[in-house]
Amino acid sequence: MTATRERGAPAGARPGIRRAPLAKRFWAVLSRNSVFRTLGPFVPVVALWWLVAEAGVFPDAFFVGPDRVVAEIGELLRKGILPGYLSDSLTRLGYGVGFGLLIGLPMGFLTAMSLRVRKAVWPILLFFQAIADIAWLPIVIVWFGFSLTSVTFVIVYTIVFPLMLSVVAGVEQVPGELIRAARSLGAGRIRVFVEVILPGALPAVASGVRTGLGYGWRALVAAEIIVGTSGIGFMMFDARRVGDVSQVFLGMIVLGILWYMLDALILAPFEKATVERWGMVRSMEGDG
Amino acid sequence: MTALVIENLNKVYTDAYSGEEVTAIGDVSFAVERGEFVSVLGPSGCGKTTVLNTVAGFVKPTGGVVEVDGSPVSDPGPDRGVVFQSHALFPWKTVLGNAVFGLRMKGVPRAERERRGREYLELVGLGGFERKYPHELSGGMQQRLGVARVLANEPAVMLMDEPFASIDAQTRRRLQEDLTRIFEERRPTVFFVTHDIDEAVFLSDRVVVLSGRPSTVQEIVTVDLPRPRTWREAVDLPEFREKVARINDLLSGGAGTGGGARVDSDSPVDVG
Numbered sequence: 001m002t003a004t005r006e007r008g009a010p011a012g013a014r015p016g017i018r019r020a021p022l023a024k025r026f027w028a029v030l031s032r033n034s035v036f037r038t039l040g041p042f043v044p045v046v047a048l049w050w051l052v053a054e055a056g057v058f059p060d061a062f063f064v065g066p067d068r069v070v071a072e073i074g075e076l077l078r079k080g081i082l083p084g085y086l087s088d089s090l091t092r093l094g095y096g097v098g099f100g101l102l103i104g105l106p107m108g109f110l111t112a113m114s115l116r117v118r119k120a121v122w123p124i125l126l127f128f129q130a131i132a133d134i135a136w137l138p139i140v141i142v143w144f145g146f147s148l149t150s151v152t153f154v155i156v157y158t159i160v161f162p163l164m165l166s167v168v169a170g171v172e173q174v175p176g177e178l179i180r181a182a183r184s185l186g187a188g189r190i191r192v193f194v195e196v197i198l199p200g201a202l203p204a205v206a207s208g209v210r211t212g213l214g215y216g217w218r219a220l221v222a223a224e225i226i227v228g229t230s231g232i233g234f235m236m237f238d239a240r241r242v243g244d245v246s247q248v249f250l251g252m253i254v255l256g257i258l259w260y261m262l263d264a265l266i267l268a269p270f271e272k273a274t275v276e277r278w279g280m281v282r283s284m285e286g287d288g
Numbered sequence: 289m290t291a292l293v294i295e296n297l298n299k300v301y302t303d304a305y306s307g308e309e310v311t312a313i314g315d316v317s318f319a320v321e322r323g324e325f326v327s328v329l330g331p332s333g334c335g336k337t338t339v340l341n342t343v344a345g346f347v348k349p350t351g352g353v354v355e356v357d358g359s360p361v362s363d364p365g366p367d368r369g370v371v372f373q374s375h376a377l378f379p380w381k382t383v384l385g386n387a388v389f390g391l392r393m394k395g396v397p398r399a400e401r402e403r404r405g406r407e408y409l410e411l412v413g414l415g416g417f418e419r420k421y422p423h424e425l426s427g428g429m430q431q432r433l434g435v436a437r438v439l440a441n442e443p444a445v446m447l448m449d450e451p452f453a454s455i456d457a458q459t460r461r462r463l464q465e466d467l468t469r470i471f472e473e474r475r476p477t478v479f480f481v482t483h484d485i486d487e488a489v490f491l492s493d494r495v496v497v498l499s500g501r502p503s504t505v506q507e508i509v510t511v512d513l514p515r516p517r518t519w520r521e522a523v524d525l526p527e528f529r530e531k532v533a534r535i536n537d538l539l540s541g542g543a544g545t546g547g548g549a550r551v552d553s554d555s556p557v558d559v560g
Contacts, residue, residue: 177376180346185390185441186366195389199380278379279423 096155108167166208170201297352314502327488330498369438390441
């Protein structure tokens with residue numbers, strides 16, 4: 001807060017007002033910069049990585065430094081492999097997430113709203129939750145072969161159950177008084193659902209989508225490693241086979257960056273515009 | 289004209305664990321005239337909020353009838369707007385969006401409902417806050433919005449369930465004075481539940497004093513204080529002090545009737 005004033009004031013302009021030490025002011029300015037806030041935390045991580053690589057603790061074939069990975073990025077970009085694999089992975093994720101949301105959200109609300117449906121669905125939900133996504137791959141490959149359908153199936157499967165559970169939790173956390181208030185203001189059952197339950201469940205649903213996406217993202221990579229004919233997961237596993245560690249490192253970094261972008265460009269702005277704006281949850285980054 | 293009739297109201301709860309039956313409301317009857325301000329007072333746990341919830345249609349009575357404007361109550365409806373102790377505002381709607389909610393449910397066209405919404409926001413002192421969200425308002429302002437939201441809907445009776453109980457003492461006094469002013473200007477029918485004797489006497493035309501559980505009507509105290517009322521003047525009026533003392537006596541068990549007023553029977557089963 002104080003940084004706003006301090007930044008504009010010329011040095012020593014106001015007698016009587018003690019100014020913060022230079023280092024502190026520098027830090028205040030820096031920590032308000034969004035680029036620094038995003039990349040800053042990675043500086044020590046990369047530095048440590050570089051240090052370990054340069055020190056030669058591990059043999060070159062096991063552990064490569066950032067310089068090698070950057071060179072590798074340039075190489076794969078030039079050959080067009082990275083963009084191709086990336087778009088393959090993202091297409092699969094898109095299909096999987098799209099169908100996952102399309103199935104999971106309505107199923108979740110149906111389960112949450114109807115006691116009868118819930119009684120029927122709950123044991124099934126718990127049963128299938130126990131079967132890991134990857135555990136489906138053997139049978140899915142038998143059914144659909146090494147295809148986009150197989151990968152999509154696994155992602156949809158991974159997303160649907162956590163999503164349904166969080167929708168049910170979200171509907172349950174809508175305060176009963178809000179529903180009563182709406183009813184006594186003249187809302188019928190359908191209006192109560194649309195006007196109160198849907199937005200009231202949004203904080204939990206949003207975090208369910210976040211969790212579901214995260215699971216889906218991991219399932220995608222796992223499925224690509226096993227089913228793979230292309231994609232980031234395939235690239236990493238294939239590189240391991242030929243002993244190219246730098247591509248494995250590169251793949252891991254790409255996964256992290258993609259997730260970060262997904263969060264920063266879609267999930268976080270959505271939450272900022274809705275549940276945070278309405279004061280229903282607190283912002284992750286404080287007053288940022 | 290009678291706006292609200294409560295006749296031989298009786299409510300028995302069955303405890304879900306022990307299967308024990310708990311009588312929340314024994315036998316309660318009274319009526320509220322149109323344009324009248326009636327408070328219901330009683331020892332804690334006497335089921336006064338249950339009476340309100342039955343009128344609102346949130347709770348089905350075991351026996352007896354509730355009639356609003358001549359027709360019996362079965363479900364919640366816009367003729368009985370409720371102001372909640374917890375405010376129960378919609379956090380995802382702006383102040384104006386909250387105020388016009390009932391009108392929107394009625395299908396009033398946008399321009400008309402926004403005009404009326406603004407009018408009532410102005411009335412409760414929230415003019416200029418239309419675009420804010422509820423969490424940006426103080427507790428007192430939130431409850432002003434709760435009142436505006438109900439009044440904009442022009443219900444047959446406004447039900448208020450200890451609306452100022454969670455608000456600090458100074459703000460509460462101001463809200464009470466503002467509620468009196470609004471009542472004197474607009475003359476809505478108000479059914480007000482409270483455990484605060486001063487508040488009940490200050491606001492009401494009549495105070496219904498319930499006995500402890502199983503509750504019955506001990507006495508209906510008529511308050512003839514001149515309007516407009518302000519706290520400054522009210523506290524100096526002998527009649528104000530006399531009514532407060534009278535109700536205090538009733539509640540402290542001296543004049544217990546029927547089941548007897550058990551003032552300090554704070555039951556673990558929350559029927560209030």
